[in-house]
Amino acid sequence: MKVTIYDVAKEANVSIATVSKVINNKGRISDKTRKKVKTVMKQLNYHPNIFASALMGKQTKTVGLLIPDIANPFFSELARSIENRGHEKGYNLVISNTNYDSVKEDQYLSLLKQKSVDGFILASGFENLDKVQGLMKEDIPVVIVARDFPMFSVNAVALDDFMGGYLAADHLIKLGHQNIGVIARDLWSNRERLRGFKHALKEKGLEINSNFEYIKGLDHVQAGKKLTQKYLTSEECPSAIFACNDLLAAGVIQMAKELGFKVPEDLSIIGFDNTAIATIIEPPLTTIAQPIESMGKEVMDLMISVIKGEKTDKSRITLLPSLVKRKSTEAIKIKGKK
Template structure:
């Protein structure tokens, strides 16, 4: 049987209003009465209802966080930074892993609305502008992180993905590479990184190789696309992968074909997650300021919960972190990797 506030009031021999004041820490209640109510709550294992609090016009101090893939270290690190900042400010976070599924997104939104969460933080994979608009029209605080809806007035915190793609590709070009492949998934952040890659290639007069989106953002997808590159008539001497997992897949595919990274193939990733420093060889990558992104989006969310209406769009700059998966192209070495295969 579920214990209710009525059971606590009856057992403590006080009014329901007194129990409510003790729970919400307001009103003038004696220390003796507080101790008695707390003792009864503990004895009965009573958990205050968030829904009941919401119905009384109170905040539930809970935020829903939608993450597309918790297996991706970038999103797990981002979720941790969001949760840490929220807890620091007295809020709880319910994390929903959506697997890039619109069906799951809708299911979790409905579920959390029933639980009367105070707001929603939506991470990169969330593609449905209409759903965001519906939430905002219901006066539900919404903030976007690790992506943007530039055509829509919504609070957002993101890195400049276009600049990150441009930086990664320009760095490889500066190392002397001309044949540069890219691995990207068809989601907002990767599309922007792809746009930066294309811009860097075009301004340098280099041909963009045949391209198709990876099926997902896993190590296996990185291996699959890299294998396709290495089978081509003119394989790339460098690859820019739009996240660290895809980059690790590229490294593994090269090793499987007895190619040395970076001697035969330079690889650049994106995110600078903790795995970038421990893979062999350590990965050159574009760093996102993950900790700051999490802090900024939580701060925006809480301002909205407290009634601030003004929208903010925060764009952070990416940084290139050079490690051992890239090197200057040696023109004396074989240019055509197909000869090695």
């Protein structure tokens, strides 16, 4: 037999209104009563019918998160941070993996709208500007995370990717590297990182290795290996490579080893994101860190404030990257010197 809100109220010896306030996290209720009601809900295995609430114009306390690649540690760690913050605030998260596929993006947006989510968080890789504008025209709360749409007003929590790319180049230049390869996808965040990287090189009269091309394919490691092979077997073999995420950097390290290069003695490698993979790969990866935990909290807090109607003006929150030095980069060796 299905447990109802009436059963919970009876068992907890409170009114139905009190149970409703606990479910919706509203009203003045003592911590003792709130805890008691939640305990009874758990004991009775009671789950509020959020979709029935949506039909009555109430919030479902559910947010849709679209991410492009759950296999990328950055996105899985970001999703976990967002989910943890949502749980703290009484919100549920529905995660959809799009594989950078615009058709899947459309399908998930349509499906989640049917499920009456309160709003959408769209992660880096979501390139469909028209879809974002369409959601906003429908007055559906939208927050962009880990990228930005600077061409129009939208709520966003992003990293200063330009600065991240600049820091990567600056680190390698200070180590004496002048011939540097870059591995990147043709995405907004990677384009910004590349722009910052090129800016730092230009300040020193340098350019990136001429073998550069945007990689294709969903498998970051294999894509990273393929372009690395091109770099390291060419006449213009670089002394360092900047990979625009840690998974790409892992592919660089793998291919370098397969071709007999020692890291960092023969090839310095710097990644981006500072995910768990950066600490377990050998050698440990020098990388540009994104404040993933803070990013997740900021985007969920902003999402909730938009859902509640507390923010009428659009907010852009920009977080700063930082350099994390490990063992995959070192000063270039000048031939003839030890």
